[in-house]
């Protein structure tokens with residue numbers, strides 16, 4: 001099904017050059033990823049130009065409208081047809097977790113590179129199958145990456161540089177919270193994110209997956225065990241489409257509303273995590289702090305161009321947290337953006353994600369986070385659920 005969007009420059013490229021991208025799902029993440037594919041080659045000098053070849057959804061009119069809106073050359077209504085297209089070399093999976101494994105494995109087996117949204121899968125078994133498919137594909141020169149986009153925030157990437165460079169010394173603590181409030185109202189409908197069969201888990205897989213990945217990425221080491229509590233505060237909700245009608249049919253919420261856990265990192269550093277959709281007033285509040293024996297680093301997504309740094313080796317009299325404005329050209333990703341102080345936002349993380357994926361494909365290197373990394377996060381999530389079932393018993397994360 002070719003679309004009028006074929007007049008877009010990205011569409012023309014799909015026919016002539018570059019790396020053809022096909023994306024499945026076109027709602028929240030579909031829009032964010034489209035922004036990334038549309039913009040990456042216009043900002044960064046990329047060795048391959050991503051060409052927005054085709055987008056896939058199930059409703060023909062809606063997917064065509066989405067193709068036009070976001071700049072995709074063609075629309076498909078079956079993801080298998082998308083994968084089979086000759087002009088698609090990379091498949092971008094932006095659907096709920098229940099379809100990640102099937103689509104990603106089929107795409108890898110068809111010879112395509114794959115970018116898959118997080119959490120990698122809905123279970124460890126699915127994630128293992130995906131990681132195995134990625135390993136087989138790697139031997140054929142294909143690349144696979146998970147969409148933990150917060151790694152691509154310049155301040156987070158700068159924090160990683162500083163930790164790796166020894167600026168906070170020996171790590172003692174990682175403290176992370178990721179808080180939202182969109183389901184505080186018990187009459188909010190039972191959307192897919194509240195159903196285990198579609199989402200895998202609740203706040204844990206949605207928000208917790210991000211902060212587990214971030215904590216491990218920034219620390220440069222993995223969690224070896226966790227102790228957890230989870231809770232579902234509102235146990236049934238109106239079925240979608242019936243909310244507010246007065247006679248709404250209700251269904252059970254089958255995922256956690258909040259997950260709190262502590263963890264031990266391989267070095268012996270301690271970490272704490274809180275993921276909730278019940279933190280009234282907190283919209284998308286992701287905060288992380290790392291404390292080491294030489295200093296501390298702190299990041300708040302609501303001030304995403306900034307990093308707080310305390311140098312504990314400086315004289316106590318005039319030391320304390322200071323603000324680093326992460327907008328200098330030698331900060332990560334900033335070489336191609338605006339002059340210092342002009343600031344980036346949420347959507348730029350998806351541009352950087354597209355850039356990094358394309359650069360790795362062109363260079364023949366493995367992009368990070370890999371499917372193995374996604375599998376390891378899945379193992380942490382599973383350990384959290386096991387621990388919570390046993391009332392917080394310390395549960396090792398399998399290596």
Ligand SMILES: NC(=O)c1ccc[n+]([C@@H]2O[C@H](COP(=O)([O-])OP(=O)(O)OC[C@H]3O[C@@H](n4cnc5c(N)ncnc54)[C@H](O)[C@@H]3O)[C@@H](O)[C@H]2O)c1
Pocket residue numbers: 024025026027028029030056057058079094095096097099117118119147148149206
């Ligand atoms: N990286 C992030 O910050 C971030 C943020 C939100 C969501 N996510 C992840 O992205 C994924 C999608 O979440 P979302 O918020 O975009 O959801 P969404 O509900 O906004 O969109 C899901 C899309 O998938 C489509 N879809 C579902 N099943 C399909 C199928 N079988 N074939 C074709 N299309 C299908 C839907 O029609 C819709 O367009 C999830 O894995 C979620 O965890 C990541």
